[in-house]
Every structure is written in C-alpha cells, then in structure tokens.
Amino acid sequence: MLAAAAASAVLLLTTPASAAAPTPGAAGAGDTYYPTYGNGGYDVTHYDIRLKYQPATDRLEGTTTILATATQDLSRFDLDFALPVSEVLVDGHRAAFTTSGEQELVVTPAAPLAKGSRTTVVVRYAGVPSSVSRYGFTAWLRTPDGGVAAGEPESAWWWFPSNDHPSDKATFDVSVLVPDGTQAISNGLLVSQRSQLGWTRYSWRQDRPQATYLATLALGRFDITTGTTASGLPVLNAYSRDLGANDGAARASVERTGELVDWLSGYLGPYPFDSVGGYVPNVTTHFALEAQTRVFYSPAQFAAGSNTSVVVHELAHQWYGDSVSLDRWSDIWLNEGFARYAQWMWSEHENEGTAQELADYVYASHPADDPFWTVKPGDPGPDAQFDIAVYDRGAAAVQALRVAVGDDAFFRILKGWPAEHRYGNATLDQFRSFAERISGKPLGPLLDTWLFTPARPAAGPGPATTALAAAPAPAEPRSWQKIHEADHR
Ligand SMILES: [Zn+2]
Secondary structure (H helix, E strand, C coil), rough: HHHHHHHHHHHHHHHCCHHHHEEEEECCCCCCCCCCCCCCEEEEEEEEEEEEHHHCCCEEEEEEEEEECCCCCCEEEECCCCCCCCEEEECCCCEEEECCCCCEEEEEECCCCCCCEEEEEEEEEECCCCCEEEEEEEEEEECCCCEEEECCCHHHHHCCCCCCCCCCCEEEEEEEECCCCCCCEEECEEEEEEEECCEEEEEEEEEEEEEECCCCCCEEEEEEEEEECCCCEEEEEEEEECHHHHHHHHHHHHHHHHHHHHHHHHHCCCCCCEEECCEEECCCCCCCCCCCCCEEHHHHHHCCCCCCCHHHHHHCCCCCCCCCCCCCCCCCCHHHHHHHHHHHHHHHCCCCCCCHHHHHHHHHCCCCCHHHHHHHCCCCCHHCCHHHHHHHHHHHHHHHHHHCCCCCHHHHHHHHHHHHHHCCCCCCHHHHHHHHHHHCCCCCHHHHHHCCCCCCCCCCCCCCCCCCCCCCCCCCCCHHHHHCCCCCC
16 A cells, blocks of 8 residues: 555656546445445544524524545545435535435535545535435434434434544534524533524534544433533533423433543543533433433433433443544444443442452353354444443453453553543554553453354353352342443443
C-alpha cells in the first residue's frame, strides 16, 4: 500500500489529472459483519444536523452539513441514509445523487474531489422516519408524543446522513426546532434553547469524537433535571412525562448517574466527556443504549423496580465503547465484556456477590453441552453479536484475565486502556498486546480459550486451585437477577 500510494503521488505531481483517474469510494467501510455499513474514500470530522420536527405527524425535515476529507481521489462517494433526499451540495455546487441497496445514498459531485482535500457536503431531506423500514425494521421508535432514534449498530439512517461505522468518529452539533412544549434531547451540552412564534429550538453540542451509532435524538414531552456530580461534571437527565408506574423507579436509578460515574472513574480513570446523563422516553422497547454522554433507557428496565446495575453498565461504556470505540464490530467484547464486568464490580461494591462469585456462577450454571459455550465472545458473528454469552462469558473472560495477571496489573490495565486510546478506535488484538505489556505475561492462550474457542473452558475462571467442574454448583449471587433483568439486548 505504501509503495502504491507513493507511485500515484508522483504521477499526480508530474502529470495532469487524467493520469490518476479519480475512482468511486467504496460502498462499505470493510466490516466483515456489516459489509455495506459505512463507506470508503473519505473521513468525516464534523456533522452539523439541523432539524425541524412535528410530533403530531412524525414529519422530520433536515439539513445536515458534513465536513469531510477525501482519502482518495474521489469521483463519487456514498453516505448511509434512509429518508427521502431533495438536494445534495458538494462545496456549494449541486451534486447528482441516487440511492442504492438498503441505505446507500450515492453522491456524484460536479467535479472530482482530490485526495486530502477538505470538502463540505450539504444534504436536504424530509420524511416520516417511523414509516421507513430497512432490512425489515426501523430504529426510529415512535412514541405517543414524538419519536426516538436509538439503536445499535443502526440508528443514524433515520435522522441524518453519515459514514455509518464506528471507525469514522466525528464531532456533532444537533439543533432541533420543535413545537413549544416538546423537548429535543441529544448528546453533549445543551448550548442554547430559544422559543419564538410557538416553536422552540434546542441546540446540542458534542465536542468530543463520537461514533454515529452513539448519536441519539429524542423528541417528546420530557421533564429535564440538571445538576453536577460531586466532581463537578454537568449532569442532565430527561424523563418522559408519561412513564406511569415506572416513573419513580426510573428516576431512582438514573438520578444516581452522577454518583455512579464518579464511582466508575475510580476504576476506569477520568470521565472522558464534558457532560453526562440519561433519558427515559415512553417507548415500548426493552433495551438500553450507551449513547455518548446521554444514555437511552427503556422504561421496561425499571418495571421491576430501580436498577442501578443497568446505569453502571451504560456508564462504563462511556469509557469502553464511546471514548475508545470499536474499529470493527467483531471486537464487540471490548464493549460488552467490560460493561458487564463493571456491573459485577458494582455488585461486589454493594455486597451482592463478588466478581469471582459471578464468574464462577456463569461457569457452573452452563454445562459443557449448553449452546451458550458455542458463541465466541471474541468473534461471535453478526447474528450473535449481542448474545448473552458475549456479556456473561465475556465478563468471565475479564475475571479470568484478572486472576491470571493479579489485581495490581489488572486494575492498571482496566484504567490504562481507556487512557491509551482515548477518543480513538482500537482492536482486540491491540488490547491483548496492551494487557501483555502491562502485566508482563503472555495472554494469548488465556484469551484464546475464553474468547475464541466455541467450547466450555476446561478450567473455570477462578484460581487454579478451584476445581469448579467437580464442585457443587455455587449459589446464585444476589445481584444475578437484577443484572439480567436489565440486559440491554
Ligand atoms: Zn452494553
């Protein structure tokens, strides 16, 4: 690749454009799990998303301005998007566009884009997101008083055009005009809120790099609470005014965000962003999502009472997943294994079962012939990406790592990894190298056994002296049910 790039650079310098013919950007980012997600040929640095939303009809009108840099000489490029588009401008000039496949918006600029050039793409669009289905589903959650965009790995297509892959992170401004009385919730800081002639504009800013699936939008009638953590971080939470019997339990959980993020900081290092919080819209789904700085929770997660465990899980993702993001979806263990492990640490803190007891219970409660062990947390495949094994076996793998390297090295790894790759992307291979460097121990066989072998490990996740396979099954840890009733997928 280096040699080829050097050769074409020489051609560019010595011969006019015809010698280095611009080519189309790839229609995917090269992810083996989701070949069409994301695109090639450019790198986005910023999204400016300006919307108008009418809750009564679910009609969304938008203009998104994308700042990007071409990474090759580009004759055309794709965005990922699903709403009807009326106009595309590239550097101020009208561009031709068409759609392809499920979510490709194919843009042909009036003139090719030179490699390394910075470009501005404006896309105008309007539609009813809840009426748009892709791959047989919609990630736009219609509510009685509005709508919500939250989903993994897909959610952007229903509200802004993007390079929809976590390997291309960017900063965001999201500004939404809604009728007075409706609130618009998104990521980061609320930088302004102005009402005029019956409409209110909410402007949000996320000034740290953010993956597209971690951008979120909620439109509806919310009660917004604000405060600061003990460490001084701004907190903003939002609750649908229509949570009914779940309202108290939702608030009793999410209002503890400040306390829990400060507690997590002790293990994971300084919180990476300049705001934190969550929102609970009146949706009927059953998952939570670690939207950056503003976690999405379904009311159903609080139907059995308050649940701080799910809050800990989603907040742990702010380090493991949001600040340090996947470069490819197959490395999902880097997100879910550690977010689940944070729940285990919280269980231990609350005296409801230690991480070791929880890991032992995972091992003992799934016999060797349980299909649970056929899922490889280190490469589960797209259909099992959010399988329970990615979480429970994934967290048991973290415990096995802890036992292997000892607590001192383990907690240096846990805190050091988010610092090493802050605001960036990283792979499971890089994690293995990092953990080996910090611990001074070879970890290949251990991680292969726990993450990449479709079978129950011969030994449990505890110290070698524990003969778990032969021991009577340990009692269910007290936190077990609460951890699992909040499973986010
Ligand atoms: Zn998670």
